[in-house]
Amino acid sequence: MDSKASNPGPSAAEEKGVPGIQSGPAQGKLTLRLVVAICGAAMGSLQFGYNTGVINAPEARIKEFMNATVMSRDGQEMDVDTQTNLFAVLVAAFAIGGAVGGLLAGLWADYFGRKNGSLINAVIGIGAAALLYFSRMTASYEMIIVGRLVVGFNCGLYTALAPIYLSEIASVNIRGALGVLHQLFVVSGLLISQILGFPEIFGNNQSWHVLLGLTALPCVLQLVVMPFCPETPRYLLITQGRELDARKVLESLRGGGDVGGEIAEMKKEAEQAMGDAKISAIMFVQERSLRMPLIISIVMHLSQQLSGINVIFYYSGNLFKGAGLDESTATHATSGVGAIMVAMTLVTIPLMDRVGRRSLHLIGLGGMIVSSILITVCLSLLDRVEWCNGASVAMALMFVVFFALGPGSIPWLIVAELFSQGARSSAISVSVLVNWVANFCVGYGFPHMQKGLMSFSFLPFTVLLVLFWIFLVMFLPETKGRTIEEISSEWKQDRITGQSFRSESYSVSFKKNTNAI
Incomplete structure (x- = not known):
C-alpha cells in the first residue's frame, strides 16, 4: 500500500515572482510524451493494487x-x-516482502534510476507470477506463499518507484x-482483481491459479511501454549532473516552451543537496528539527494501515458473509469496494490542490471513525435486527468512501513534502517500512482478532483512528501551496528557537486546526 517521491513542489521563485525565473507557458501542458510516461510508471501502481485485492475472492479455493x-x-x-493460520501467513507474506522492498526502494531508485529500476522490478514481478500460477500444477501451496513474498517485494519497490517517477515528471x-x-x-488494480475474482470468471476451483498468475500482466505492459519513457529530469540533473539531458527531457515532456524556471529550481536543489549531509535513519532520532516531521509521517502511514481498511481489502468476502450474505453475493459485493475507491479517488484529484492535504485527511479519518462505530453496532445486532445485515x-462501503477521500492517497504524497533533499530518501524508507509492517500486522492478526472479538473485531481500529485523528489535528501542517524549502526551513527555525511545533507560523494549535478542518 509508498509515495516516497522526491517531490519537487513549487519553487520560491515561482511563488513570489522573482524576476528572471519564468516557468514557461508550456509548463502545465499535457503532452503525449507525458501521458505515455505517466501510463508506463502507473503500471507499477496497478500491480500493487491488483495484488492487494486478488487474494480476497479465492480464499476458500486456496484453503x-x-x-x-x-x-x-x-x-x-x-x-x-x-487452515486459518496458514492462510493468514499467506496474506501476511505479501506485507513482509513489501516491507523489505519498501525499505530498499530509496537506494534502488538512486542506484538503478527511476526508469531502469522499474524495468528490473517488472522482471521480478513476472517471476513471482510464475510461482503463483504454477503452484497448482506442482501441488505446492508453499509456492503460493513464496510467490506472495516475492510479489510483495516487487510491490514494495513499486510503492516508491511509481510515485517518485510521477512526481519528478x-x-x-x-x-x-x-x-x-x-x-x-x-x-483500479484493486477493482480489476475483484471483478476477475468473480466465480464465473477466475474465482473458481478451475481457474483461481490463473487469477493469481495474471499479476504478470502489468509488469509485461510496463516492459513494453517504459522503454519509450524518459528518465526523470530531476534524477538526471540532481543525481547524475546531466543538465543538458535533463533540459531535453523537460522540453519533450512540456511540449517545448521555456523550461528555465524548472531547471533553475533543480539546480538550486542540487546545490542545497550538495551542502546538506545525507541523513541516515538514526539521525532522525538525534536531530530535533527532523524528529517531529518524521513522527508525523509515521503517524500518517499508521493512520492508513491501522485504520482497518485492509480488513476490507483482504477479508471483505468473509466479512460480508458474516453479515448474512451468501458466498456468491458476498464475492460480488467486494467489487463495490473497488468501484467506490476508483470513483472517490477521481473526486479527490481536483480537491487535492484546492482543499488541501490536511483537511482531506482529517475529514477522511473522521468519517472512518463514525463508519467503524456503526459497523460494530450493526454486526453486534445481526441476530436481533434483520435490516442490520x-x-x-x-x-x-461508507468506510471505504472516507478512506478514499484522503487517508488512501495523502500519506504517500505528504512525506516527500515535509523533508528537504538530504533527508527525504531516509524519511521515505522509514515511513514505507512502517506502512508495510502495519500492513503485515493487520493481514496476519485480523483472523485471530475476529475469532476472539467476533462482532466487536472493528473496535480496536476505532480506538486507533480516534488517537490518530487527535494527534494529527494538533500537529499536521498544511503543505498545499508551500514549497519544500519553506516547510523544511520552518522545521529548522523550530530547532533554533526552541519553540513548540504548535506555533503561529504553522497555525496548528488545537483550536485553530479544529476550525480549519
Whole structure:
C-alpha cells in the first residue's frame, strides 16, 4: 500500500515572482510524451493494487487446495485452525516482502534510476507470477506463499518507484493531481482483481491459479511501454549532473516552451543537496528539527494501515458473509469496494490542490471513525435486527468512501513534502517500512482478532483512528501551496528557537486546526 517521491513542489521563485525565473507557458501542458510516461510508471501502481485485492475472492479455493495437498501428502485433512493460520501467513507474506522492498526502494531508485529500476522490478514481478500460477500444477501451496513474498517485494519497490517517477515528471501545477494518480491506478488494480475474482470468471476451483498468475500482466505492459519513457529530469540533473539531458527531457515532456524556471529550481536543489549531509535513519532520532516531521509521517502511514481498511481489502468476502450474505453475493459485493475507491479517488484529484492535504485527511479519518462505530453496532445486532445485515455492508462501503477521500492517497504524497533533499530518501524508507509492517500486522492478526472479538473485531481500529485523528489535528501542517524549502526551513527555525511545533507560523494549535478542518 509508498509515495516516497522526491517531490519537487513549487519553487520560491515561482511563488513570489522573482524576476528572471519564468516557468514557461508550456509548463502545465499535457503532452503525449507525458501521458505515455505517466501510463508506463502507473503500471507499477496497478500491480500493487491488483495484488492487494486478488487474494480476497479465492480464499476458500486456496484453503481447499491446501487441504487437498496435505491429504495427498499425509493422508489426513488439515484442521480449520491450521487452515486459518496458514492462510493468514499467506496474506501476511505479501506485507513482509513489501516491507523489505519498501525499505530498499530509496537506494534502488538512486542506484538503478527511476526508469531502469522499474524495468528490473517488472522482471521480478513476472517471476513471482510464475510461482503463483504454477503452484497448482506442482501441488505446492508453499509456492503460493513464496510467490506472495516475492510479489510483495516487487510491490514494495513499486510503492516508491511509481510515485517518485510521477512526481519528478510533474510540473508544479499538477503535483498534487499526479500524486493522487498513483492511488487511482492502485484502486483500479484493486477493482480489476475483484471483478476477475468473480466465480464465473477466475474465482473458481478451475481457474483461481490463473487469477493469481495474471499479476504478470502489468509488469509485461510496463516492459513494453517504459522503454519509450524518459528518465526523470530531476534524477538526471540532481543525481547524475546531466543538465543538458535533463533540459531535453523537460522540453519533450512540456511540449517545448521555456523550461528555465524548472531547471533553475533543480539546480538550486542540487546545490542545497550538495551542502546538506545525507541523513541516515538514526539521525532522525538525534536531530530535533527532523524528529517531529518524521513522527508525523509515521503517524500518517499508521493512520492508513491501522485504520482497518485492509480488513476490507483482504477479508471483505468473509466479512460480508458474516453479515448474512451468501458466498456468491458476498464475492460480488467486494467489487463495490473497488468501484467506490476508483470513483472517490477521481473526486479527490481536483480537491487535492484546492482543499488541501490536511483537511482531506482529517475529514477522511473522521468519517472512518463514525463508519467503524456503526459497523460494530450493526454486526453486534445481526441476530436481533434483520435490516442490520444490509446496513453493515453499507457501513463498510461508507468506510471505504472516507478512506478514499484522503487517508488512501495523502500519506504517500505528504512525506516527500515535509523533508528537504538530504533527508527525504531516509524519511521515505522509514515511513514505507512502517506502512508495510502495519500492513503485515493487520493481514496476519485480523483472523485471530475476529475469532476472539467476533462482532466487536472493528473496535480496536476505532480506538486507533480516534488517537490518530487527535494527534494529527494538533500537529499536521498544511503543505498545499508551500514549497519544500519553506516547510523544511520552518522545521529548522523550530530547532533554533526552541519553540513548540504548535506555533503561529504553522497555525496548528488545537483550536485553530479544529476550525480549519
